[in-house]
Amino acid sequence: MITSPMDENTVRNLKLGETVYLRGLIITGRDEMHMRALSSKEVPPELYGATLFHCGPIMAEKNGKMDVIAAGPTTSARMNSMEAEMIRRFGIRAIIGKGGMSDDVLGAMKEIGCVYLAAIGGAAVSLAEGLNETVGVKWEDLGMAEAMWKFKAERFGPLIVAMDANGNSIYENVENKVKEFVKGLQS
Numbered sequence: 176m177i178t179s180p181m182d183e184n185t186v187r188n189l190k191l192g193e194t195v196y197l198r199g200l201i202i203t204g205r206d207e208m209h210m211r212a213l214s215s216k217e218v219p220p221e222l223y224g225a226t227l228f229h230c231g232p233i234m235a236e237k238n239g240k241m242d243v244i245a246a247g248p249t250t251s252a253r254m255n256s257m258e259a260e261m262i263r264r265f266g267i268r269a270i271i272g273k274g275g276m277s278d279d280v281l282g283a284m285k286e287i288g289c290v291y292l293a294a295i296g297g298a299a300v301s302l303a304e305g306l307n308e309t310v311g312v313k314w315e316d317l318g319m320a321e322a323m324w325k326f327k328a329e330r331f332g333p334l335i336v337a338m339d340a341n342g343n344s345i346y347e348n349v350e351n352k353v354k355e356f357v358k359g360l361q362s
Contacts, residue, residue: 183288196334202221202222206257207317207318212261230248242309259277260283270290273294285340293334307327309325312325
């Protein structure tokens with residue numbers, strides 16, 4: 176169990192392929208939130224050093240509070256053009272999503288001390304159960320899926336360290352194995 180927000184030492188000690196669960200503050204952000212954060216003079220303080228979940232949660236009012244119903248990972252590659260700058264500008268420590276990110280983002284992760292945690296696609300309801308309490312929302316004008324939601328997690332996961340703070344990537348490893356396999360077939 177890892178507490179979020181994480182410090183750089185914790186992040187740098189996470190190993191590729193390791194399975195983790197999170198507790199603490201997790202914020203959401205997709206394309207529109209990234210654009211707003213990068214173009215704003217003032218951003219919510221929770222963004223600094225954040226655990227950023229690429230997710231457009233489905234929310235519903237329950238007992239006078241907003242409650243998360245489903246929270247599945249968004250394909251992270253959609254944010255490739257903005258994520259390296261987000262990591263550098265805001266000191267993002269962890270990104271949660273699916274599908275991995277570009278070499279440029281991996282470089283920023285290594286430089287700043289950030290990891291990519293792969294979440295299971297298709298498990299939105301199960302993942303929502305780990306986001307125990309909605310503690311706020313910013314930029315609601317962007318719409319439910321694009322706003323920056325803030326959650327307190329107790330046991331969020333399982334998540335796989337798919338890109339680590341040392342420049343390693345499971346996605347790159349798989350791609351290299353496929354290339355070797357194909358090369359062997361052509362020999």
